[in-house]
Amino acid sequence: MATQEILAALEDAIYRQPPFCTGTIPVSSRDTTLFYKQGESASWLDLSQATEDQLQALADACEPATFGLGQRDVLDETYRKAGKMDSDKFLTSLDVDKLGIVARVHVQLLEGDDVEKTVNAELYKLNVYEKDSFFKTHKDTPRGDTMFASLVVAFPTPYEGGALVLRHNDEEWTFDSAALTREQAKPSIAYIAFFSDVDHEVAVVTSGHRVTLTYNLYLEDTPLREKLPASIKPVAADDSVFHTALSKALDDPSFLPNGGYLGFGLSFKYPIGLVEGRAAKHVLKGSDAMIFRVCQSLSVRPRLSAVYEVEELRVLVSAYYLVDNREYEEGIFQTLLWEFHGKIVLNFEEDIPLNPDTRTRLEREECIRMEWVTPLTTYSHFCSDYIAHGNEASAECIYADLCISAEVGPFGRRHEKCPSE
Numbered sequence: 001m002a003t004q005e006i007l008a009a010l011e012d013a014i015y016r017q018p019p020f021c022t023g024t025i026p027v028s029s030r031d032t033t034l035f036y037k038q039g040e041s042a043s044w045l046d047l048s049q050a051t052e053d054q055l056q057a058l059a060d061a062c063e064p065a066t067f068g069l070g071q072r073d074v075l076d077e078t079y080r081k082a083g084k085m086d087s088d089k090f091l092t093s094l095d096v097d098k099l100g101i102v103a104r105v106h107v108q109l110l111e112g113d114d115v116e117k118t119v120n121a122e123l124y125k126l127n128v129y130e131k132d133s134f135f136k137t138h139k140d141t142p143r144g145d146t147m148f149a150s151l152v153v154a155f156p157t158p159y160e161g162g163a164l165v166l167r168h169n170d171e172e173w174t175f176d177s178a179a180l181t182r183e184q185a186k187p188s189i190a191y192i193a194f195f196s197d198v199d200h201e202v203a204v205v206t207s208g209h210r211v212t213l214t215y216n217l218y219l220e221d222t223p224l225r226e227k228l229p230a231s232i233k234p235v236a237a238d239d240s241v242f243h244t245a246l247s248k249a250l251d252d253p254s255f256l257p258n259g260g261y262l263g264f265g266l267s268f269k270y271p272i273g274l275v276e277g278r279a280a281k282h283v284l285k286g287s288d289a290m291i292f293r294v295c296q297s298l299s300v301r302p303r304l305s306a307v308y309e310v311e312e313l314r315v316l317v318s319a320y321y322l323v324d325n326r327e328y329e330e331g332i333f334q335t336l337l338w339e340f341h342g343k344i345v346l347n348f349e350e351d352i353p354l355n356p357d358t359r360t361r362l363e364r365e366e367c368i369r370m371e372w373v374t375p376l377t378t379y380s381h382f383c384s385d386y387i388a389h390g391n392e393a394s395a396e397c398i399y400a401d402l403c404i405s406a407e408v409g410p411f412g413r414r415h416e417k418c419p420s421e
């Protein structure tokens with residue numbers, strides 16, 4: 001088969017599941033009691049049978065919610081109009097672990113080895129969206145490189161509007177928590193967990209009060225403390241179609257006969273730490289995780305990488321390095337090559353280019369030859385160039401556009417085990 005046909009077949013074989021999971025769970029007053037501070041005193045209400053007056057009092061006890069624009073928290077009610085209460089100002093009786101929400105989200109959003117690790121849900125904020133409240137499109141600010149998803153729990157209070165709309169790779173999904181909770185025979189909460197880098201917005205609430213708790217979900221590198229309940233079955237990861245397509249490609253002597261690299265522009269973005277010298281522990285999401293697993297299982301050496309564009313050349317660097325565009329004595333290009341062990345990415349026809357810093361021809365070893373299976377649509381930003389709409393200012397981490405680069409051996413030596421890294 002011609003190379004282009006093989007690459008297209010590989011791309012078609014990548015299985016993409018939706019970047020979220022949702023559900024409803026019946027609750028009792030034991031789950032929906034909320035205590036909160038109000039100046040020097042305290043109040044409480046039951047969010048499964050709250051009156052208008054109680055909800056208004058809760059809304060009045062909230063502060064206006066800000067959002068993050070790069071490194072700053074800003075209040076701009078044309079972008080986000082909502083009330084927020086920080087987690088030191090209230091106590092909720094809702095336990096997302098006991099209700100099985102964390103376990104469900106765990107098996108529905110993660111696959112492979114990640115199902116054996118521990119997911120921690122960290123309570124972040126309480127939000128009240130009154131009439132005319134909304135939150136325009138944003139990604140949730142990564143708070144640490146092990147944060148992979150956000151969880152929103154909506155209580156059964158009366159309201160209309162306020163649907164959460166998610167958008168990813170030209171697809172759109174709506175989570176209408178008002179309709180979902182209204183439709184249940186018993187008082188129920190509605191939840192949604194989504195990969196935090198997925199664009200999302202809250203539509204305008206047209207009446208009532210939409211009360212939510214938000215949580216940040218982290219994948220810890222420790223084995224699962226308690227077995228997942230038997231009723232919660234892992235969603236079988238569908239690696240088989242891509243596995244078959246990649247094995248077939250590797251068995252084809254005309255496909256990268258002398259070896260080379262396969263590149264995969266990723267479907268999701270990943271948090272990169274802004275604290276220098278700290279290796280990131282990325283939690284790969286959805287189809288990106290699937291690509292990594294399959295490459296590993298076929299001894300095609302996958303690495304999470306960043307590609308920087310410097311003077312029309314593309315330089316591939318491991319995603320574990322943090323690169324910003326301050327003044328480097330040697331020039332940014334030399335620094336990427338020497339300090340960060342970068343390689344110039346060329347296709348199989350290109351001539352070896354000149355080094356833009358020294359104007360001499362680059363060495364063959366400084367370049368790699370790559371075929372892209374899925375295109376890399378955006379190059380990595382140098383850290384200092386980055387400004388984004390988040391739900392909080394980012395101090396520690398930002399999202400980066402990354403790719404997987406996978407090293408394919410020459411035909412006949414493809415399946416040799418690579419030394420572990």
Ligand SMILES: O=C(O)CCC(=O)C(=O)O
Pocket residue numbers: 127135140152164200202212214391
């Ligand atoms: O309330 C929701 O459905 C989502 C809220 C949100 O996106 C946020 O607080 O960052």
Ligand SMILES: [Fe+2]
Pocket residue numbers: 138139140200391
């Ligand atoms: Fe958000």
